[in-house]
Amino acid sequence: MSSRYDAMTEALHQAGHRLTPQRCAICRYLAASREHPSPERVYERVREEFPAVSLATVYNTLTVLRDLGEIIEIPGTTEGLRYETNLEPHINLICLHCGRIRDLPSDSLSIVQNAIHNDSGFDLYGLRVDGFGLCSACRTAEEDKSHD
Amino acid sequence: MSSRYDAMTEALHQAGHRLTPQRCAICRYLAASREHPSPERVYERVREEFPAVSLATVYNTLTVLRDLGEIIEIPGTTEGLRYETNLEPHINLICLHCGRIRDLPSDSLSIVQNAIHNDSGFDLYGLRVDGFGLCSACRTAEEDKSHD
DNA sequence: TTATATGCAAACTTTTTGCACATGC
DNA sequence: GCATGTGCAAAAAGTTTGCATATAA
DSSP states (O other): OOHHHHHHHHHHHHTTOOOOHHHHHHHHHHHHOOSOOOHHHHHHHHHHHOTTOOHHHHHHHHHHHHHTTSSEEEEOSSSSEEEEOOOSOEEEEEETTTOOEEEEEOTHHHHHHHHHHHHSOOEEEEEEEEEEEEOHHHHHHHHHHHTO | OOHHHHHHHHHHHHTTOOOOHHHHHHHHHHHHOOSOOOHHHHHHHHHTTOTTOOHHHHHHHHHHHHHTTSSEEEEOSSSSEEEEOOOSOEEEEEETTTOOEEEEEOTHHHHHHHHHHHHSOOEEEEEEEEEEEEOHHHHHHHHHHHTO
């Protein structure tokens, strides 16, 4: 079992939350996911294992995990919530055309963190960096179109 | 009139959109605002001048301005859309306690932009950097509480 | 004049809430 | 055993859409 899963269930346990089978299934999926899932997507996937699971349970668990800092909310380009399950500092490259989100690790973020520490009395818990634009695949497609 | 306002109305005009009084009022408010308004907030403010203005008109105009790149959508901490009217690269410091968003200009962002240009075939249109944590006021309040 | 925008209201989507029952600890 | 969590369903919140009327260009 991955350490992300262990960290999530450990955090739930430490905070006095129960490790129900539904919650474990949600954590298992989140820990394995690299697709920045929406609540609906989590629901679909968990339902494969627990057909009777409720959307309310999914929302509940996502909220608890977010409050514990185990996942991070990111803005869907327009369509509601998405969750970041990768806690390593990184840049989200969000394609405005196909909607895909790619994680780009970068040392440059430590410089941003330093800038925040130095320039303000702000106590930083988490950093989110989103780059909006066209991914290489969509950029190629756009260029092809303009050649018509 | 501010150059932000001019830029917005100019962009609308260039794109073939009409400069209705409602739209101008929306732009006027956005250009002056430093409060990262929600659609509802824009609606309230514009209604002071146009009591009969419709929420649909507000959404319509915000969408058009966003598509033109004159404003940027940012994630409300939880409560729906918020708009960034400050197009200068900066860090949003979002307080998890009081919800306030403070803009912090920073040279460090050009390093992030370079990192994106160098490490991927991504065509970057816009960058959003959100720091989550406690603002100095709320941090002080939290510390006071823990002294009880 | 005429294509675009507006206001209104209804529809839709997403998220939250209340409550009776179930269950992890 | 009991506080917490679950499933269900209804409600609330947020956003989009359709259409008749108004209007900027």
